[in-house]
Structure formats: structure tokens, C-alpha cells
Amino acid sequence: MIGDTIAAVSTPYGKGGVALLRVSGPEAVALCETVFLPAGGERLAALEARRATYGRILAPDERGEWHSVDDGIVTVFRAPASFTGEDVAEISCHGGTAVTRATLAAAFAAGAAPAGPGDFTRRAFVNGKLSLTKAEAVGEILEAKSDAQLRVAASQCRGALSEKVEAAAHA
Numbered sequence: 790m791i792g793d794t795i796a797a798v799s800t801p802y803g804k805g806g807v808a809l810l811r812v813s814g815p816e817a818v819a820l821c822e823t824v825f826l827p828a829g830g831e832r833l834a835a836l837e838a839r840r841a842t843y844g845r846i847l848a849p850d851e852r853g854e855w856h857s858v859d860d861g862i863v864t865v866f867r868a869p870a871s872f873t874g875e876d877v878a879e880i881s882c883h884g885g886t887a888v889t890r891a892t893l894a895a896a897f898a899a900g901a902a903p904a905g906p907g908d909f910t911r912r913a914f915v916n917g918k919l920s921l922t923k924a925e926a927v928g929e930i931l932e933a934k935s936d937a938q939l940r941v942a943a944s945q946c947r948g949a950l951s952e953k954v955e956a957a958a959h960a
């Protein structure tokens with residue numbers, strides 16, 4: 790629901806070099822302060838926006854005790870200068886299945902709600918960051934199976950269709 794802080798894995802599940810988790814909403818930065826400890830000891834809220842920060846990713850065990858599960862990087866994007874128009878924190882961890890699952894579970898344990906398909910793009914649309922045609926184009930980029938489909942979707946995402954509609958409306 791809009792207004793909640795949500796989290797999801799933004800990279801495909803499975804074994805890989807890096808996994809990216811996105812957290813968006815009013816408590817994104819505060820929530821990540823529970824999940825992530827910067828190597829320099831700073832608070833995430835005090836860090837410069839759009840700057841990658843190295844540190845330890847923390848997750849609770851079955852007893853609820855928080856411990857380090859990986860080294861990683863967090864980048865904070867402050868509202869309204871983010872994709873969703875909300876505060877966003879992106880957590881990069883190693884791309885193993887267990888560490889990705891543990892990092893996402895930590896975000897949920899810290900208070901995030903699970904994001905559904907398209908929730909980040911929906912928030913971008915609701916917050917005026919994307920037009921409806923651009924929001925739809927994001928989905929088309931993800932679904933593109935050919936170079937031609939990708940070119941059309943990317944063009945729409947840059948606003949080509951919106952510009953044509955605007956021109957026609959004012960003609």
C-alpha cells in the first residue's frame with residue numbers, strides 16, 4: 790500500500806555475483822539503519838545521498854539476535870530525487886541464494902512490507918515521477934524479447950509516445 794515502506798529483490802533470484810534489494814517509503818533509511826552498519830560507523834541518515842557506502846549487512850537469527858551475514862553496499866536516494874519519489878535505499882549484497890534471502894528477511898524483520906510486482910513503478914507514477922505511458926514502458930522494457938521491442942519500449946520510456954500525444958492534443 791502506498792505510504793508503507795516496501796522492500797523487494799530487484800535482481801533475478803538465483804546464484805550470481807551481486808543481488809540488489811530496493812527499499813522505498815518513509816522509513817526506508819531508518820529501516821536500513823537496522824539492517825546495515827556502515828564501515829565508518831556513520832549513520833545512514835547522515836550520509837550523502839547517491840553515494841555508495843560500504844559496510845556490514847545484518848540479519849536476525851532464529852532467536853532474533855542480529856548478526857553479520859555479508860559485506861555490502863548501501864546507496865540512499867532521498868525524496869523526491871529518487872525513482873519512486875520517496876526515500877529509497879538500495880542494498881547490494883553478494884548474489885548467493887541464502888544471503889539474498891537473509892538480507893530480504895532482515896528488511897522485513899526491520900519493518901518493511903513485501904513489494905508486489907510493479908510496486909516501485911506504481912509509486913513512481915503516483916508520485917508524479919513517471920507518466921502512465923512511461924510507467925507502462927518500464928514493464929515493456931522488462932518483457933522485451935527482441936532488440937526491436939527493446940528499442941520501442943526504451944523510446945516510450947524516454948517520452949516519445951507522451952510527446953506525440955501532447956503534440957496531437959495541442960494541434
